Amino acid sequence: MRLNLRGSFATIVAILTGAVVLLGYFLPIDPIPSLRTSFLTAGIFLAAVALWMGIINLVSVHIDKMQEGRINSINSGALILFLVISLVITLIQGPTGEVSQFFFNYVQIPIETSIMAMLTFSLAYAIVRLLQRRLTAFSALFVISVWFTLLGSGPIFGLQVPVPIIGNLIKPLLTEVLAVSGARGILIGVGLGTVATGLRILIGADRPFGG
Amino acid sequence: MSNPPNPNEELPDWLNNLNSGDDGEDATPQDDSSKETLQSGLPHWLQGNEEEEAQAEPEPQEEAIPDWIKNTAPTNVAEDQPDAPPEEDEDAPEWLDNIRQAETEAKGEQEPDGEGGDPDWLNQIRDRQQMEAPPASEGGGEGRADYIERIREREEEEKQEKRQVIQEPEEDPGWVTGLRDKQEEETGSGIGELESPTPALIGDVDEGLERAAAEVDAEFPDLPGEPAQAGVLPPWLDDLRSETPQIAEIEPSGEEKAAEAQPAPSEEAIDDPNLEEADLPSWLQAMRPQAGETPALVDETPEEKLTIGPLAGLRSVLPAEPEIVQFGKPPSITVQLQSDERQERTANLFARLIETESRPKVKNDPIAPLRQGFLRWIITGLLLFALALPVLGRANDTALPNIAPSAQMSYDLVYNLLPGENILVAVDYQPGLAGEMDAAAGAVIDFLIIKGAKLTFISTDPNGPLQIERFLRLTQIDEHTYVQEKEYLNLGYLAGGTTALAALASDPRSAISGTTELDDESINVWEHPNLADISLLSDFSMVVVITDDNNTARAWIEQAGPMVSGTDLNMVLSAQAEPLIRPYYERIPRQVNGLVAGLQGGAFYERSTGRDGLARNYWDTFGAGLTITIFIILFGSAYSVVSHVLRRNRGLEEEARR
Numbered sequence: 001m002r003l004n005l006r007g008s009f010a011t012i013v014a015i016l017t018g019a020v021v022l023l024g025y026f027l028p029i030d031p032i033p034s035l036r037t038s039f040l041t042a043g044i045f046l047a048a049v050a051l052w053m054g055i056i057n058l059v060s061v062h063i064d065k066m067q068e069g070r071i072n073s074i075n076s077g078a079l080i081l082f083l084v085i086s087l088v089i090t091l092i093q094g095p096t097g098e099v100s101q102f103f104f105n106y107v108q109i110p111i112e113t114s115i116m117a118m119l120t121f122s123l124a125y126a127i128v129r130l131l132q133r134r135l136t137a138f139s140a141l142f143v144i145s146v147w148f149t150l151l152g153s154g155p156i157f158g159l160q161v162p163v164p165i166i167g168n169l170i171k172p173l174l175t176e177v178l179a180v181s182g183a184r185g186i187l188i189g190v191g192l193g194t195v196a197t198g199l200r201i202l203i204g205a206d207r208p209f210g211g
Numbered sequence: 212m213s214n215p216p217n218p219n220e221e222l223p224d225w226l227n228n229l230n231s232g233d234d235g236e237d238a239t240p241q242d243d244s245s246k247e248t249l250q251s252g253l254p255h256w257l258q259g260n261e262e263e264e265a266q267a268e269p270e271p272q273e274e275a276i277p278d279w280i281k282n283t284a285p286t287n288v289a290e291d292q293p294d295a296p297p298e299e300d301e302d303a304p305e306w307l308d309n310i311r312q313a314e315t316e317a318k319g320e321q322e323p324d325g326e327g328g329d330p331d332w333l334n335q336i337r338d339r340q341q342m343e344a345p346p347a348s349e350g351g352g353e354g355r356a357d358y359i360e361r362i363r364e365r366e367e368e369e370k371q372e373k374r375q376v377i378q379e380p381e382e383d384p385g386w387v388t389g390l391r392d393k394q395e396e397e398t399g400s401g402i403g404e405l406e407s408p409t410p411a412l413i414g415d416v417d418e419g420l421e422r423a424a425a426e427v428d429a430e431f432p433d434l435p436g437e438p439a440q441a442g443v444l445p446p447w448l449d450d451l452r453s454e455t456p457q458i459a460e461i462e463p464s465g466e467e468k469a470a471e472a473q474p475a476p477s478e479e480a481i482d483d484p485n486l487e488e489a490d491l492p493s494w495l496q497a498m499r500p501q502a503g504e505t506p507a508l509v510d511e512t513p514e515e516k517l518t519i520g521p522l523a524g525l526r527s528v529l530p531a532e533p534e535i536v537q538f539g540k541p542p543s544i545t546v547q548l549q550s551d552e553r554q555e556r557t558a559n560l561f562a563r564l565i566e567t568e569s570r571p572k573v574k575n576d577p578i579a580p581l582r583q584g585f586l587r588w589i590i591t592g593l594l595l596f597a598l599a600l601p602v603l604g605r606a607n608d609t610a611l612p613n614i615a616p617s618a619q620m621s622y623d624l625v626y627n628l629l630p631g632e633n634i635l636v637a638v639d640y641q642p643g644l645a646g647e648m649d650a651a652a653g654a655v656i657d658f659l660i661i662k663g664a665k666l667t668f669i670s671t672d673p674n675g676p677l678q679i680e681r682f683l684r685l686t687q688i689d690e691h692t693y694v695q696e697k698e699y700l701n702l703g704y705l706a707g708g709t710t711a712l713a714a715l716a717s718d719p720r721s722a723i724s725g726t727t728e729l730d731d732e733s734i735n736v737w738e739h740p741n742l743a744d745i746s747l748l749s750d751f752s753m754v755v756v757i758t759d760d761n762n763t764a765r766a767w768i769e770q771a772g773p774m775v776s777g778t779d780l781n782m783v784l785s786a787q788a789e790p791l792i793r794p795y796y797e798r799i800p801r802q803v804n805g806l807v808a809g810l811q812g813g814a815f816y817e818r819s820t821g822r823d824g825l826a827r828n829y830w831d832t833f834g835a836g837l838t839i840t841i842f843i844i845l846f847g848s849a850y851s852v853v854s855h856v857l858r859r860n861r862g863l864e865e866e867a868r869r
Contacts, residue, residue: 128847
């Protein structure tokens with residue numbers, strides 16, 4: 001029988017690391033906290049390396065696209081060009097240099113904000129068409145909830161918020177009772193799933209790292 | 212070298228029947244020569260009946276032969292077309308062609324030039340037979356006795372010729388020589404090696420014949436002929452013994468031996484005109500060939516040439532069993548589902564569904580795209596008009612909100628700070644939501660600066676460092692003249708997400724490293740005045756998290772929250788992230804001590820601090836946009852409901868009309 005030493009080693013390392021980090025929350029007894037800090041610091045370093053690996057992979061993919069001569073190869077060229085420019089500028093001026101600030105304030109922010117503003121028109125049009133395409137009880141309930149929530153979220157015709165009854169009663173009922181209860185249920189589910197996943201990794205039943 | 216006789220004439224009738232299939236000669240009754248040859252081998256007392264039956268009913272025999280037998284029966288090439296080479300079956304193997312060719316060559320050597328290709332001696336015999344043949348009108352015992360006498364004389368002559376052949380065994384006929392040479396070439400051994408067992412075979416045949424004759428005599432004592440004596444064979448058996456050297460390689464079966472062993476009537480008995488015809492027993496009459504039958508061909512059925520299958524054209528092969536192997540077109544099998552009415556209805560429905568899916572949709576309403584486009588432009592125009600009015604009017608007269616409990620808690624936390632306390636601010640929002648987040652967090656940061664807090668910024672987003680600088684320049688620089696590296700510290704991007712937050716919470720000095728400029732000197736960030744007294748995250752007086760993502764906010768709450776006991780966690784969230792984070796705020800004890808959500812939270816904060824900021828500038832436009840959106844949804848939904856109902860009613864009417 002052939003043993004997978006590499007996989008076994010990875011499993012042992014993962015279980016020991018997770019156990020030390022978990023114990024660090026409950027047993028602040030040396031050397032567990034220091035070991036936990038060392039593991040977490042190493043994790044930060046590895047995450048930074050992974051970010052660099054991602055950047056290198058991104059560059060290689062777009063270089064391949066350029067070499068293949070596809071129609072969108074000019075976009076790949078633009079991406080690589082500005083990535084190199086940003087890298088050089090950041091290396092020279094630092095992450096908060098003037099040139100970097102210029103590109104960020106006058107290129108990235110307007111573009112991303114405009115895309116987000118487009119969402120306003122799309123959502124307004126979609127909710128109008130919703131009842132035309134699918135007139136069901138849940139669709140009507142959804143539209144009514146949105147309508148009352150918006151009605152209690154801001155000034156209507158210059159009236160001071162909150163609008164009487166709606167702002168004081170209906171809107172808090174929707175956002176602070178119904179929405180919060182639903183969100184709490186989601187959070188509990190997420191917490192249970194996280195605990196289950198962590199335990200599976202700690203006992204070696206789940207090995208996302210291989211082995 | 213004398214002309215050898217036809218081998219078929221020298222063989223007994225049962226061997227002639229076997230050889231007729233092998234030699235490819237046609238043994239059908241219409242061939243007179245072959246028929247006579249067959250009759251010559253029969254006992255004399257049977258030949259008379261054969262003659263009468265053949266003369267009486269010659270035609271039905273020919274008609275009784277099925278066509279498939281005619282097709283499969285070999286043609287007598289040597290007799291019909293003596294000069295032409297025998298037809299070679301294209302499907303026959305090469306070795307069979309070689310043997311046939313050798314036989315043909317051997318026959319060619321034997322056959323002198325003459326009419327019909329037959330040897331002279333055979334032609335002479337035929338001539339004699341034709342001359343000696345009784346006239347068709349002649350019948351009765353007297354004429355038949357003369358005819359039998361002539362046959363006997365002819366047989367005597369033939370016996371003399373055969374004896375000459377036996378006395379000269381070294382002179383093999385040409386066809387035997389050809390076969391021997393051919394086999395010697397192929398196997399290296401000659402036929403001569405097979406001649407050694409011949410005497411033994413002859414002895415066996417003699418013994419068998421004697422036993423058969425004795426049995427026949429014992430069962431039919433009244434049968435005319437010579438008495439069977441031990442060791443003394445009748446002349447016709449001598450004739451057969453003289454023929455055995457030619458057929459030594461073929462040993463007849465027991466039944467055939469018995470049939471041959473029947474004693475032939477003596478010459479005196481045959482010549483006696485007063486002799487009565489013997490009463491044949493029933494079993495012998497049953498064996499007698501009936502009119503129209505071709506017993507020789509029936510026995511040859513297993514050796515017929517296959518006409519179908521991969522072995523077509525070959526002889527002496529086992530035919531494929533028709534139950535197992537069927538050649539030709541298989542029978543057509545009708546595929547018909549056995550289903551009930553419900554299954555058929557479901558299948559038809561499914562078939563129509565598939566057909567509908569593959570069919571391109573026909574737009575019944577050609578103006579529908581125009582109507583949808585018109586609706587989009589109406590919504591866009593209304594929104595732009597509503598948003599443009601406050602911007603163009605610069606009124607800013609809409610009252611700010613005065614009630615926001617969670618934001619009030621955040622304001623109280625900041626309000627209770629002492630001057631010079633260290634505050635950690637996490638800026639973790641995307642540039643796309645900068646409009647909302649800047650307005651929501653501006654008042655909080657402004658109030659912190661007003662309170663004289665030492666701000667240290669950090670981000671878990673790669674855009675964080677630039678976002679921090681932009682945010683401070685946009686919201687605070689003009690008011691408070693906070694300068695980087697002096698009044699506030701930007702630690703930049705902290706890679707690692709949740710793991711980095713856990714590391715930062717447990718040991719900030721290990722998680723964060725780097726240098727910064729202070730008074731034109733490069734120093735370690737932990738030597739900066741804002742961090743000089745910080746070794747744990749709980750050493751900060753307050754942690755403010757500004758984020759638009761509920762997952763990021765949750766990570767800060769879950770990872771850093773347990774490590775900042777005694778330190779307030781104040782959050783500024785977008786309106787979309789508030790519902791998922793509010794449970795942490797409403798929990799007792801609170802995991803989130805203060806919560807400012809969206810533009811409304813920022814407006815309340817500005818109202819609380821009495822300082823107009825971004826929230827104030829956005830508030831009127833926000834209100835106008837919100838109002839027009841509410842009306843669009845209201846009237847648009849009403850229009851959609853009416854349209855849907857009208858379309859459904861129209862569809863129902865059309866369906867009822869159909």
